[in-house]
Amino acid sequence: MPQQTYSNFRSLNKSDNANSNHKNITGLPALLSKIQELNRDPALDDMIKRCRDIVEGEEKYVEASCSPLTPLQARIIQETHKDSNTSQYAYMLSGAVGGCFIKHIAEIARAKRILEIGMFTGFSAVTFSETSNCEEMVCLEIDPNMEKFVRSRLQGTDVENKIRIILGSAQESLAKLKQEGKTFDLIYIDANKNGYLDYYKYIMDNGLLERITGVILCDNILWSNTTMDQSTEGGKDLHEFVQFVLQDQRVEQMIIPISDGIFMIKSKSSD
Numbered sequence: 417m418p419q420q421t422y423s424n425f426r427s428l429n430k431s432d433n434a435n436s437n438h439k440n441i442t443g444l445p446a447l448l449s450k451i452q453e454l455n456r457d458p459a460l461d462d463m464i465k466r467c468r469d470i471v472e473g474e475e476k477y478v479e480a481s482c483s484p485l486t487p488l489q490a491r492i493i494q495e496t497h498k499d500s501n502t503s504q505y506a507y508m509l510s511g512a513v514g515g516c517f518i519k520h521i522a523e524i525a526r527a528k529r530i531l532e533i534g535m536f537t538g539f540s541a542v543t544f545s546e547t548s549n550c551e552e553m554v555c556l557e558i559d560p561n562m563e564k565f566v567r568s569r570l571q572g573t574d575v576e577n578k579i580r581i582i583l584g585s586a587q588e589s590l591a592k593l594k595q596e597g598k599t600f601d602l603i604y605i606d607a608n609k610n611g612y613l614d615y616y617k618y619i620m621d622n623g624l625l626e627r628i629t630g631v632i633l634c635d636n637i638l639w640s641n642t643t644m645d646q647s648t649e650g651g652k653d654l655h656e657f658v659q660f661v662l663q664d665q666r667v668e669q670m671i672i673p674i675s676d677g678i679f680m681i682k683s684k685s686s687d
């Protein structure tokens with residue numbers, strides 16, 4: 417699968433339970449367990465335990481606060497975990513919390529035309545296509561097996577005809593969309609992390625994002641907390657991307673620290 421692999425902290429999280437949607441992103445609970453094992457000072461035991469409870473409890477509490485998944489979202493998650501070709505990559509799903517957030521943004525933005533870069537098994541594509549105003553959902557994906565997976569799960573559903581999948585490298589597919597004169601109300605970037613900067617530049621320089629009202633959401637922007645210290649290749653790429661956006665006078669932006677971090681970018685209203 418042509419996706420940068422998740423390193424260090426993510427590898428501590430292999431114990432994700434396939435039957436649960438809950439996934440720990442930061443790796444902090446595992447790190448705190450290690451500290452607890454190594455700790456020889458009983459006075460610190462309680463404090464370390466409290467830290468673990470806070471970190472583990474917060475993510476679960478936030479997830480429990482989300483609106484329930486729709487039947488189709490739940491089916492995609494379940495079958496991604498079950499299918500032997502996709503189960504080992506199930507951590508790539510945007511998941512219940514991320515899914516709930518992007519759904520709300522699409523609803524608030526009343527997004528009609530939505531573009532996704534990096535479809536995988538279609539969880540976020542289905543999430544967006546089920547929002548009230550979505551008329552067209554375009555998904556860019558490089559892996560032909562993912563198209564087969566998604567198409568077979570969409571058959572006979574209400575969103576089947578809304579979702580268009582363009583196979584190939586996202587950079588080439590973006591050029592195709594530009595030639596077609598497409599613009600989008602919402603663009604979700606969730607593919608190879610070393611491509612985010614180029615995708616963003618192409619989108620902004622070629623008018624693919626609806627001016628004024630358009631929103632870009634970028635998943636995994638914190639990259640298991642390695643973007644801030646650039647301790648992984650993905651973290652370095654994403655830091656460079658964030659720095660570029662911060663000095664881009666055309667937009668306003670902020671990082672939402674849920675899941676693995678979502679970067680929300682919109683055109684400046686005054687431009």
Ligand SMILES: C[S@@+](CC[C@H](N)C(=O)[O-])C[C@H]1O[C@@H](n2cnc3c(N)ncnc32)[C@H](O)[C@@H]1O
Pocket residue numbers: 417418419508509510511533534535536537538539540541556557558559562584585586587606607608611
């Ligand atoms: C993190 S997954 C997407 C998860 C999906 N958005 C979801 O929430 O379920 C990233 C996807 O991007 C695809 N991808 C990686 N590099 C790509 C590229 N250069 N062009 C298009 N798709 C790419 C991978 O094949 C993978 O399916």
